[in-house]
Amino acid sequence: MEPQFDAIVVGSGITGGWSAKELTEKGLKVLMIERGPPIEHQSGYVNEMKAPWDMPFQGFGDANLYKREYFVQSKKRMFFNEYTQQHWVNDAQNPYSEAPGSKFDWFRGYQLGGKSLIWGRQCYRWSDIDFSANKTDGEGLDWPIRYADVAPWYDYVEKFIGVSGSSEGLEVLPDGHFLPAMEMRAAEKIVKRSIEENFPDRRLIIGRSANITKQVGDRGPCQNRLLCSRGCSYGAYFSTQSSTLPAARATGRLTVLTDTVVEAVDYDPRTGRATGVRTVGTKDKKRQAFTARLVVMNAGTINTNAILLRSRSERFPNGLANDSGALGRYLMDHASATSAVGLVHGIDDRAYYGNRPNNVIVPRFRNVGDDKQAFHRGYMFQGGSSRRGWKRGGDGPGLGADLKKELEGPGPWSLFLGAFAECMPNAENRVMLHKSKRDLQGLEQVEISFNYGENELAALRDAEAQARAMLEKAGATVVMSSAKPDTGGSSIHEMGGARMGADPKQSVLNAFNQAHDVPNLLVTDGACMNSSACQNPSLTYMALTARACDNAVKQLKEGAL
């Protein structure tokens, strides 16, 4: 019997959107399955244009509700708030388990568009330093690809999504196709000058962001609102809704199914191929099955692993495409810490107007070139500066008209540097299925085992010391610093579990993101990664997805799948 679809894409987030776009544009009839509800571009952004006084809790949200039902998601104060809470999962209704001795905060967005609606939008290419890192220091399995394999796809993706940034000529952070860079604030300019004068191996640059500074297609430029996580009707940042979904829909070959969880991928042992997926409706609990010639896993790192682990059969008793035994293992997330915060002096006559939705960064400088450290790999800083706002009125002395007068203007300048340290691949950090607990759909609950190792802790200790040194050299007064890692998962850069590799005995995927054991099964979300670098990974996911889809369609057309 002919399959219902040419391809099924599981998930609709950053990579799911890309898979749908690429496959439909190349002529395939595609079913995209999303576990959450639909959210349409523009009309679905219900709180986008609201002021605090339009909200029941003036933008702060119901703290008791958050403690009861959003106890993980509400930790992300930069992104989660009263305006955006509907873009994050209800933790009470979507439980997961942590293995004994583990702590992992799993941040999730279950809706059409997934986390593409709420992501941080930072876009960085990985370099050959990153793609060869596992081989260089022997920690982890060598990548089966190098920068040259991905570079054309970085080009391709950047031109479509739009990335603002500056070309710097850095080996650790290859330049791309950039829209005009955003300007720095006064404090950032001062610290940049000092760092580059006093630390020749370092640079402070503006973030490379998928907030566009010029019109891209029918998407308007960024309005500097910093309301991104509410959804942006201007289409000024890349999301499934603003970018890939309209492109896929325009082909007329896309079917979108929402409110539907994929339980497992079906497999035919006679052909050695995946045949489709089985699903459960989140509202009606209806069970369905869909068939296709190609299945692309884009459910997000942890859910992709869970679905494959649930896809057991006589041929694959430990999870689909898991002959290697590596499935679920080598889970990573950048070890993050607020390395230092400093008060910046002498610029109280400077200000800004508007909310720039972008960071500044200090690209990795450790274990690069002649620098050699006792720990492997490195870290990058991301940070920003601002003047304290009216909130300081509750943090210091003062009452009455004098206080009100004082709060008419901005407070002191500060600049913070937060570190993302590379997370080493560790087989004991893994996604599993709980032996007895079930989720609301009756599916085995995800269990996560995760701890940072000494390498990450050493990198963060160095990051604290270096952040302090750079701020102090710039004349700033350091008011706090830390090397304490945030809880695993806090970077929301979870990746790994179905790593790529040349050796089928040690890896799940080949160099084109095809499962070694099931060639018409692709995994192109974060699950495919076998090292973490220290850059935000989403741009690399997108490039690998476009590359993998291109290869898969060629193979389909050649009859190889």
Added chain:
Amino acid sequence: MAGGVPNPDAAAPGMERRALLRGGVLALFATSAGALIWKSANTVPELAPELATPQFVEKLCDMVIPATDTPGAVGAGVADFLPNALRHGLFGGDGLTLGRLAAVLDSKVKPRRFLAMAPSEQVKILEALDAATYAHPGPPDPNAPLDQKLWRTVKSGIVQSYYTTEIGGAKELTFDLVPGSKYRADVGVDEVPYLSNYWVENII
């Protein structure tokens, strides 16, 4: 990486009351909040708070952010918003925070009531508490006395509530949801108005 909201008022009221009942002989008297103050035999004051009166909340709002050439916290509706916000756990408080603060302030002027004091005396009392609360810059001290913890919670709540009302956010300050072409990354401080909707600076 974002800092959490301090929770100076974390003690569970039910637990506190049970501890109190173990304390022995108790004395009882009324407060301006309509709350009850219990005093144990060892003279350590303990509170069994009830709801604060609207008059008390309005008085605090007016003392923290008064009407000037723009309406103050009372005119902005903060006295109506704040009790509900605290009941829902905002600003690190709870439904008893205002009542407990009323009882604390009454205890400072006993046998009189805080609300019955002359305005100048009220200012003096609150200024002293304010100065003590913020004597040391930096994050809140988890071991600070109860009156200082309560005051920090309530004052912070009044400030945050005020500048997120339309009066505080858009009349006292400037609110611009869509800076667009007016956006400036680096500009003289006198060249642009100060916005109330700097999200990272104020909301996070």
